[in-house]
């Protein structure tokens with residue numbers, strides 16, 4: 001790659017979002033360079049797992065990466081012996097994304113760069129500096145950086161090396177293997193989908209020690225189940241008031257079942273979210289979100305069965321409570337925690353502690369040098385909740401020019417924009433918008 005060469009579109013971040021966008025641009029004959037130095041290009045965080053026990057949490061027939069082609073993944077999966085109504089292994093979805101990317105590269109439209117972008121500055125074009133010392137000029141820039149890695153847990157600042165701050169990193173895999181070999185006692189802080197992944201990884205590695213998972217409310221993801229869909233028209237839904245919306249979901253659950261009630265909101269989720277004031281959205285994030293997440297982002301029944309079996313056997317305990325303190329102990333960590341409703345704290349020793357609290361929800365605390373440089377230059381702004389970047393209705397980062405954001409970075413505006421069914425629609429719209437902009 002020579003410096004100062006001008007490409008049409010630079011896509012920073014080669015996870016599912018960036019990969020799908022590259023494929024959409026290639027279908028429109030638009031050249032792009034997909035840049036990701038993490039070693040996960042074409043897969044990203046979610047689909048880099050090689051663990052067969054890690055399943056998609058959406059049925060195959062909902063996982064098409066291509067807008068307007070709902071059967072795209074289901075057909076691919078079925079052609080390889082899968083059940084289109086079942087839950088594919090995430091590593092297989094990675095193969096599907098890799099094929100999409102190969103196709104885009106094969107078309108001559110998409111180029112790959114295995115590097116990390118450190119800064120981007122706007123002149124006539126975007127000038128993008130890479131960590132390998134090279135630079136690229138691009139007419140359009142897309143940020144598809146995914147979720148921010150988990151924020152630190154302050155209580156574990158002095159907890160020593162057996163505290164695993166990033167459950168997706170290489171240290172986490174080594175800690176899982178070590179726990180399995182030594183039968184260690186493991187604490188998972190957080191009880192959502194990341195916790196489920198860790199439980200499955202430990203189980204698959206043969207871990208037979210005790211696992212404890214703790215969160216304020218002790219809510220764990222519910223299982224998918226069969227139900228009769230119960231679609232609603234937008235006009236039937238209350239908007240602008242969180243309490244009214246939650247009441248509506250409760251009433252609808254009684255009539256149609258909670259799965260149908262929750263899923264009936266999906267096609268309306270963006271306008272519903274946008275109808276709430278910033279204060280109402282903050283209230284949702286503070287109080288309703290833990291309950292919403294476990295009902296909305298469900299797990300495959302086979303995964304739920306494993307979790308239920310481990311709980312019944314006493315090898316997995318879910319605690320509702322909070323961490324009080326943590327200190328490094330010999331080859332482990334002493335953790336003091338308080339169960340919900342109890343006055344007294346307890347202290348227990350764990351061999352490893354994994355931070356499973358999920359992505360950082362504060363863009364201003366980001367460690368990403370590129371985001372920092374764009375924030376400092378005023379090319380992008382935090383959204384009104386501070387959880388991602390401010391974007392307009394076309395996912396253009398404001399006030400930047402020829403600058404788009406894609407996927408989880410835009411969750412302040414859309415909220416439901418982290419799963420493939422939402423990302424594929426956004427990627428197609430952004431590809432159309434870029435095509436129009438570059439033609440103009």
Ligand SMILES: Cc1cc2nc3c(=O)[nH]c(=O)nc-3n(C[C@H](O)[C@H](O)[C@H](O)COP(=O)(O)OP(=O)(O)OC[C@H]3O[C@@H](n4cnc5c(N)ncnc54)[C@H](O)[C@@H]3O)c2cc1C
Nearest residue numbers: 013015016017038044045046056057117145146407419420
């Ligand atoms: C464990 C897990 C399981 C999930 N399961 C499902 C599921 O079953 N179904 C579903 O629909 N959704 C699922 N999701 C949600 C969703 O599919 C993912 O969040 C989605 O893949 C997001 O993709 P992304 O490309 O936006 O982000 P990421 O996958 O995080 O990719 C972003 C990439 O950008 C790179 N990057 C960041 N900064 C830079 C930089 N400065 N320069 C270069 N590269 C950079 C990162 O290294 C990373 O590789 C899951 C998510 C997770 C975490």
